[in-house]
Amino acid sequence: MRIVVPGAAGNTIDILARLIGQRLSERLGQPFIIENRPGAGTNIGTEAVVRASADGYTLLLVAAGNVISPSLYDNLNFNFIRDIAPVASIFRTPNVLVVDPSFPVKSVPEFIAYAKANPGKINFASPGIGTSIHLSGELFKMMADVNLVHVPYRGTAPALTDLMSGQVQAIFDNMATSIEFIRNGRLRALAVTTATRSELLPDVPTVGEFVPGYEASAVVGIGAPKRTPTEIVDRLNGEINAALIDPKIKARLADLGGTVLVLSPVDYGKLNAEEIEKWAKVIKFANIKPG
Numbered sequence: 001m002r003i004v005v006p007g008a009a010g011n012t013i014d015i016l017a018r019l020i021g022q023r024l025s026e027r028l029g030q031p032f033i034i035e036n037r038p039g040a041g042t043n044i045g046t047e048a049v050v051r052a053s054a055d056g057y058t059l060l061l062v063a064a065g066n067v068i069s070p071s072l073y074d075n076l077n078f079n080f081i082r083d084i085a086p087v088a089s090i091f092r093t094p095n096v097l098v099v100d101p102s103f104p105v106k107s108v109p110e111f112i113a114y115a116k117a118n119p120g121k122i123n124f125a126s127p128g129i130g131t132s133i134h135l136s137g138e139l140f141k142m143m144a145d146v147n148l149v150h151v152p153y154r155g156t157a158p159a160l161t162d163l164m165s166g167q168v169q170a171i172f173d174n175m176a177t178s179i180e181f182i183r184n185g186r187l188r189a190l191a192v193t194t195a196t197r198s199e200l201l202p203d204v205p206t207v208g209e210f211v212p213g214y215e216a217s218a219v220v221g222i223g224a225p226k227r228t229p230t231e232i233v234d235r236l237n238g239e240i241n242a243a244l245i246d247p248k249i250k251a252r253l254a255d256l257g258g259t260v261l262v263l264s265p266v267d268y269g270k271l272n273a274e275e276i277e278k279w280a281k282v283i284k285f286a287n288i289k290p291g
Contacts, residue, residue, distance in 0.1 A: 006045025
């Protein structure tokens with residue numbers, strides 16, 4: 001059996017795929033091979049699964065890009081909601097709005113006030129156009145009615161390097177990559193992007209506490225080719241959910257900056273559809289085109 005990861009080896013979704021694959025292998029007595037197929041905002045890996053046999057032997061590690069790409073890319077050869085059957089959710093992780101400590105704001109209200117007083121003078125970084133980090137910032141711009149300038153990088157590492165050297169002023173970064181910089185004081189966390197506060201940063205408020213209704217998070221799960229038999233989907237859902245309640249798995253996911261998300265296939269499918277609709281509005285508002 002294989003899990004196709006639509007991203008590079010070593011990143012968070014790859015780690016999650018290997019974690020879940022190992023646990024499924026133990027529970028089902030079959031080896032799970034992780035196959036990395038990065039590129040085109042998850043589309044290359046996703047299309048490979050769309051074209052695979054619907055026999056339960058090929059699964060997709062569903063990433064944030066899967067609910068962004070339908071509105072970002074024209075003329076895709078597949079429809080994610082139609083062609084990928086939802087199997088199980090795994091993980092929800094917040095992004096976190098962070099600034100360089102020398103930047104003269106210490107809260108979201110101060111950040112908004114500064115942005116309104118200095119329109120177009122705050123640069124926010126991202127690891128690329130159309131990433132969840134980019135769109136978290138665009139959603140903030142839309143809902144807080146501020147003019148921020150997006151600066152895309154080729155990855156998170158150079159974006160954080162420039163943030164800490166003052167070349168850019170903010171980023172809505174993944175929790176996993178910023179948490180240590182926040183803890184050692186090299187970055188200042190203003191807010192997390194999820195609807196509730198993070199257990200890793202309990203004293204850091206949510207953006208929604210100041211911008212009502214704001215919520216942005218990356219949900220990771222498992223999908224399969226359409227027409228995969230219901231009994232296979234339900235079996236995999238049950239096995240994955242059983243793994244997610246294991247304290248060791250929960251602790252490992254917490255280390256990655258997120259929380260376990262246990263849903264039925266139907267509810268996971270509904271969540272994906274809601275996320276696609278949400279990000280479509282942001283992409284249209286910001287007139288975002290693929291990089």
